[in-house]
Structure formats: C-alpha cells, structure tokens
Amino acid sequence: MARSSVTAYVILFWATSLFAAQSTITEAEGTASMGDDKTRKQTEQNALAEAKRNAVEYTVTYLKSETKVKNGVVESDLIEAFSKASVNVVQVLERKWYRDEALGDCFMTRIKAEVIPDEKALAAQQGTRAGSEADDPTALLAVRAWADKGEYKTGETVKFFIKGNKPFYVRITYTDASGSVVQLLPNPFRAGNYFNGGAVYEMPSGEDQFELKVSPPYGAEKITVYASTAQVGDVDLQAAGGVYEVKTKASQVGNKTRGIKIQKKSDGKTTPAEFAETGIGIKTIK
Numbered sequence: 001m002a003r004s005s006v007t008a009y010v011i012l013f014w015a016t017s018l019f020a021a022q023s024t025i026t027e028a029e030g031t032a033s034m035g036d037d038k039t040r041k042q043t044e045q046n047a048l049a050e051a052k053r054n055a056v057e058y059t060v061t062y063l064k065s066e067t068k069v070k071n072g073v074v075e076s077d078l079i080e081a082f083s084k085a086s087v088n089v090v091q092v093l094e095r096k097w098y099r100d101e102a103l104g105d106c107f108m109t110r111i112k113a114e115v116i117p118d119e120k121a122l123a124a125q126q127g128t129r130a131g132s133e134a135d136d137p138t139a140l141l142a143v144r145a146w147a148d149k150g151e152y153k154t155g156e157t158v159k160f161f162i163k164g165n166k167p168f169y170v171r172i173t174y175t176d177a178s179g180s181v182v183q184l185l186p187n188p189f190r191a192g193n194y195f196n197g198g199a200v201y202e203m204p205s206g207e208d209q210f211e212l213k214v215s216p217p218y219g220a221e222k223i224t225v226y227a228s229t230a231q232v233g234d235v236d237l238q239a240a241g242g243v244y245e246v247k248t249k250a251s252q253v254g255n256k257t258r259g260i261k262i263q264k265k266s267d268g269k270t271t272p273a274e275f276a277e278t279g280i281g282i283k284t285i286k
Contacts (some may be wrong), residue, residue, distance in 0.1 A: 001064065003138065004205075007057045008056055012027045013083045013167075013208075014043065018089075020142075020143075020144075020276070020277070020278040021116075021275075021276065021277045021278070022117065022122070022140050022141065022142060022274070022275070022276050023058045023114050023115055023116045023117065023274075023275045024062070024063075024082070024091065024114070024115045024272040024273065024274055025111065025112065025113070025114050025115070025228070025230075025258055025262070025272065025273050026055050026058050026059060026113060026115065026262065026270055026271075026273070027055075027093065027111065027112050027192050027261050027285060028051045028052070028054040028055035028110070028112070028113055028143075029050065029051055029052060029054065029057060029108065029109070029110040029111075029118045030046075030047040030048060030051030030052070030053070030058050030108070030109055030110075031047050031050065031106055031107065031108045031110075032044075032046035032047040032050060032078070032106065032107055033100065033103035033104060033105070033106070033107065034104060034105040035103075035104065035108045036088065037153045039103075040097075040107070042251065043105075043106075043107045043150070044095075044107050044112075046108070047107045047108060047109045048089075048109050048111070051073070051109055051110065051111050051113070052087040052111075052113060054113060054202065055087055055111070055113035055115050056082065056083070056085050056087060056115055056284045058270070058272055059082050059084075059115040060079055060082050060083055061081060061086070062271065063078060063082060063140075064079065069102055069221050070162050070216060074208075077121060077122075078117075078122075079257075080120040081117035081118045081121035082115060082117045082118075082119045082121070083118075084121060085115045085116055085117050085118060086115075086116045086117035086118075087113050087114070087116070087131065088114040088116060088258075089111050089112075089113055090111075090112045090113060090114050090255060090258045090259055091109060091111065091112040091259055092109065092110075092111055092263030093110045093112055094108070094109065094110040095107070095108070095109040095110070096108055099182075103232040112258075112259060112262065113268050114201070114258050114275065115181065115272070124130060124276050133177035135165055137166040137175075137197050137198065138276055139165055140229055140276075141164065141166055141168060141169075141227060141228070141274035141275065141276045142164065142165050142276055143163065143164040143165075143168065143170075143225055143227040143276045144162065144163050144164075144278065145160060145161070145162045145223070145225045145277055145278050145279070145280050146160065146161055146280065147159070147160045147280055148160065148161070151285065152285070153214060153285055153286065154215065154216075154285075155213065155214060155215075155286050156213070156214045157204070157211055157212060157213050157214075158206075158214065159212070159275070160202075160203050160223060160280060161200050161201065161202055161203070161204055162195070162200075162201050162203065162214075162225055163198075163199065163200045163201070164195060164197050164198075164227060165197050165198070166197035166198075166229070167194065167195065167196055167197050167229070168195055168197065168227040168228060169193050169195075169227065169228050169229070169230065169231050169232050170185060170194075170195060170225060170227045170232070170278075171183065171185065171186070171193065171197050171232045171235075171257050172184045172185040172223060172224070172225050172226075173205065173224045173226075173246060173253060174221070174222075174223050174224075174225070174243075174282075175221055175222050175223075175224070175250065176193055176217065176219075176221050177217050177219025177220060177221050177275065177284070178217065179250055180245075181245075181246040181250050181253060182240065182244060182245055182246060183235070183237060183243060183244040184203065184207075184208075184210075184223070184242045184243055184247050185203065185246075186197055186244075187208060187209075187210070187242060187243050187244060188209070188239045188241075188243070188244065189207060189208060189209040189215075189242060190207040190208055192207075192234075209241070209242035210241060210242030210243055214284065214285075216281075216284070217283065218284030218286065219283070219284055220282065220283055221282035221283070221284070222279050222280060222281055222282050223279060223280045223282065224254075224277065224278075224279045225277070225279065225280075226254070226257045226258075226276075226277050227272065227275070227276045227277070227278075228260050228273050228275045228276070229274045229275075230260045230261050230263055230273035231260060231261040231275050232258075232260050233250075233256050233258060233259025233260050234256065234259070235248040235253055235256045235258050236248045258275065260275070
C-alpha cells in the first residue's frame with residue numbers, strides 16, 4: 001500500500017462485511033492439587049481447565065445480569081450459546097506451584113480468556129432478533145461496517161462507516177495485498193477511539209490527516225474493525241504519516257487487541273467485557 005505523509009492509499013471495499021464475530025473477554029483463575037495420582041503436567045492441565053470453566057461461568061453470570069431482552073426465548077438462546085462456549089487463552093497472567101497443608105502440592109493459573117459462544121446457538125439467537133442487534137443497546141455488543149459503494153477505480157476516494165449498538169472502543173486496521181498492516185484508528189492525529197452507540201461514524205473524518213484513495217498495488221485486501229466495551233489491548237506501532245504502521249505480526253494483531261483492559265468491580269472481581277470483530281472485503285481495479 002503506497003503512503004505519503006497525509007495519504008493512505010486503499011483499493012476497493014465491498015459494501016457488506018466479510019465476517020462478524022461476537023465474544024466476551026474476562027480474567028479467570030483455576031487451581032488443582034497434585035495428590036498421589038497426578039503428574040505435575042496433569043495438575044497444571046486441570047488447573048487450566050478449571051480456569052476456562054470459570055471464565056465461561058463468569059460470562060454467563062454477567063449476561064444474565066447485564067443483558068436485558070424483551071423476549072425470554074431469546075435470552076435463553078443467548079445463555080445457551082455461551083454455556084456451550086469454547087475458550088481461547090489470550091494471555092497467561094500468572095502461574096505458580098504452592099504447598100497447601102491439607103492438599104499438598106497445588107498449582108494455580110490465572111488467565112485472560114476469550115469466551116466464544118457456540119456458533120449454532122448464537123445464530124439461532126441472532127435469527128430470532130432479526131438483525132436488530134445493531135440498534136439494540138441491551139443486546140450483546142454488535143458492530144457493523146460498510147463502504148459507500150461496491151467498487152472503486154484508480155484515483156477514487158473511499159469512505160467507509162461503522163455503527164455499534166452501544167458505546168465501544170475501537171481499533172481499525174487495513175491489510176494490503178502484500179500482507180502489510182496499518183492502523184487507521186487510533187492514528188497520530190486522532191488518539192480518541194471511543195464511540196457512542198447508535199450513531200454512524202464516517203472514516204476518514206475531519207480529525208484524520210489521511211485519505212483512502214485507489215492506487216496500486218492491486219489485489220485482495222481488507223479493513224478489520226475490532227470493538228470492545230473496554231479499552232482494546234496494545235500492539236506495536238510506528239507513525240507513518242497520518243496512520244500507524246503495525247509492527248506486530250499480522251497473525252498476532254487480533255489476539256493482542258483482545259488483551260483488553262479488564263475492569264474490576266469494588267469487590268475486586270473482574271467484569272467480562274463484550275468484544276466484536278467485523279471486516280470489509282477489499283479488491284483493486286484500474
């Protein structure tokens with residue numbers, strides 16, 4: 001992707017998203033005792049398994065208390081989707097062996113975990129809502145992204161838009177045909193990345209010091225929008241005019257972004273954060 005100090009050159013955006021994913025991210029702890037019948041490795045595995053179960057339990061409890069819906073069936077579908085969730089370990093925060101007088105050698109691990117709902121159950125819940133999530137602030141965080149038209153030619157300027165159903169923090173990246181990644185937001189001239197729910201935001205906008213203009217190299221490219229109800233995790237960046245060049249490996253950007261700043265309540269417990277990822281397909285033409 002060619003760049004100048006004020007211009008980032010992009011290609012073609014399809015008007016619909018390539019993908020959309022919803023999840024929650026939380027911290028959880030698990031412990032296990034070694035006993036007489038387990039190896040150290042098995043004990044560590046058991047502690048990790050408990051931490052994952054706790055992450056799912058925390059999320060289900062959070063959804064029951066925070067997600068308000070009018071249709072009880074929909075709520076049941078949502079809870080079922082997360083009850084059957086898979087867990088991705090975003091980061092191992094702590095792990096240690098310790099001695100318990102009653103249990104003997106024990107192992108503790110604390111993780112930052114992404115709880116990913118069962119795809120079929122979540123699809124049923126979304127179908128029941130008939131696509132209303134993007135406008136319903138009581139639903140799980142959902143973010144839409146789309147472009148102003150389906151095809152752009154050399155020299156044309158591209159605009160795209162994002163909208164969430166509730167307030168969210170965002171990171172927006174652009175991946176060119178060669179695999180290079182730049183961060184469009186936040187950028188060197190626009191540090192703020194907190195958006196209100198229910199409003200449509202145009203990118204780039206007045207605060208940005210770059211534009212998206214069709215230019216070589218041509219090929220399949222994409223914009224990715226990461227959104228969360230808590231501040232997103234950090235990636236390694238280097239200023240490149242009006243945008244940032246992402247120095248973190250492209251394969252690790254999503255996981256690093258999921259390393260969000262988990263909030264703690266007054267009782268010291270963590271509150272799961274809602275997370276959404278969506279993307280817009282890109283293709284170049286002369």
